[in-house]
Amino acid sequence: MDIGIDLGTASVLVYVRGKGIALKEPSVVALDKDSGKMLAVGEEARKMIGRTPGNIVAIRPLREGVIADYTTTELMLKYFLNKVVPRRIFRPRIMICVPAVITTVEKRAVIEASTAAGARQTFLIEEPIAAAIGAGIDISKPFGSMVVDIGGGTTDIAVLSLGGIVCGESIRVAGDKFDEAIVRYVKKEFNLMIGERTAEEVKIGVANVFPEGDDSAAMDVRGRSLITGLPQNITITAEQTREALQEPVEQIVNAIFGVLEKTPPELSSDISERGIVMTGGGSLLRGLDRLISHKTGIPVTVAEDAVSCVALGAGRALENLDMLGPNAIYTK
Template sequence: MAAFRTDVGIDLGTASILVYVKGKGIVLKEPSVVAIDQNTNKFLAVGEEARKMLGRTPGNIIAIRPLRDGVISNYDVTERMLKYFIQKSIGKFILRPRVIICVPSGVTEVEKRAVIEASNQAGARKTYLIEEPIAAAIGAGVDITEPNGNMIVDIGGGTTDVAVISLGGIVVSRSIKTAGDECDEAITKYIRKKYNMMIGERSAEDLKVNIGSAYKREKEVFKEVRGRNLLTGLPMNVKVSSTDMLEALEEPIQQIGETVHAVLERTPPELAADIGNKGILMTGGGALLYGMDKLITEKTGIPVHIANDPISCVAIGTGKSLDWVEVLESSLVEDSSIRRYRG
């Protein structure tokens, strides 16, 4: 009967959802956006189709992102979205799948419970959670079982997780709600203040991806952006430079740098020595921001390496951890039988 079950690993990100199916790898990568008709409460679009609707919908249709800052902000929509993505990834299933979902290292017990319940209601037989830095390290090919210090900086859409891992567990960690989304907001505010122009969420993200900078570039680059003039209310175009982006992103980038520094300060000396030798590993979409690695190297004096596939690292690591589900499951069965015996 085991052949009829498919185990699934999900990177439940604020910006995008990646689904890893055991034996197949990553089968789905979509933005975590849903378009809903408010009159009928029906899903009109999910993922990439819904993302295209952000900021462009009529009154009765809303395009929403049900996850904010790495946690569920709209439970019902998250549950329905998870159900849609699980079914799209594995099709019809005879036995309900076991699911592993990764969560930021700073989530509360209540937030963890919300993720587990949403997943179980979406069709999972059992749901396990794995912390993002551990999943990122596994996905990047780090052997986390060794008694060596490994520092992971995972910059996602809603949260930045900084953790020191040794012997398969997190020794020191910190999770802040400053990441990709915060950078987009900072760009929107900067453009409004400097150019008196209002731009949308997607335009801000395009600027960040194409000319965003955390460190001064040798050669300045430009990108034209279109928005609404706040004085006249008419459409206008502005040519934005990478120096503008450096100024716009200064505050969120500073916070990420300070978090890395704060975690290093709390790291035991032996592990700090390991990190000094091996360097810091960066994962997540934020690792691709120009000069982010150079900035952290400058701040800490420690070399920074960017993972081969930083965006997929967490999903790959979550998927690889499916191999341990048997171990988790046997221990859970044992626990429940002890509870029944005591009861």
């Protein structure tokens, strides 16, 4: 059995050969601190973030695209694999996506966690390559394609040709940093403390980073006043979210410029003709595609199923290992 896993900071997606995307859950685990016992995983555990009593802790075992808590990651992987294939006779081959810039130690941690969770053989593939395959780009041809994959923990930018990465960059600014920026802005402007989940709701609900058309969208936000210490309601507008998100968005745009500057001229002309493809949950931030297109002068499209692209690409890559160059895959 072949399984492709997008082991993301914010969520885990599992692709099973012949079935498509079989699982999509937040990468959160709730543990009992006293006994170390796992109480909940995925969506059930996400609901507990910021709402747990002293003895229960909701952990996100992956931070900025890499494993921050090895034991919890292994437990989470095992749980998700059992959920997808409850009665395993044969141990599956697994392809896991990793950020483009990752150390040997971090790679080894992913491989060991996958083996301990029940993989017969583990392959690692760089996220921009998986994202491009999942978005339907034929990367085996001698044409330049540019992919910007914005996940929860990292943004991977890469120019691909002949099955590999010609030049690229991975920055640890993505969906989580957007949430943190909204939390900081609300604290500074309104003296109100809100949680990460509320910030994420604002990001999905009203955030817009490109000034265009009607900017009057607004949303009520509840939090704790830093002045009185009591619950308080405020209204945040799309214009205010643009101000809040300016810094992380600029870092992503600058990283794209950095990669374009390193791109060989032949591939640059391909990119200006074919455009930039955006994948990952962070690419769904309203106005981000238009902003990048406006700044670079290159057409930008968001992939059809942006959130699932990386997991789909990992699964398809495992089905066609010979299509990818040896640089694209690290095997165990």
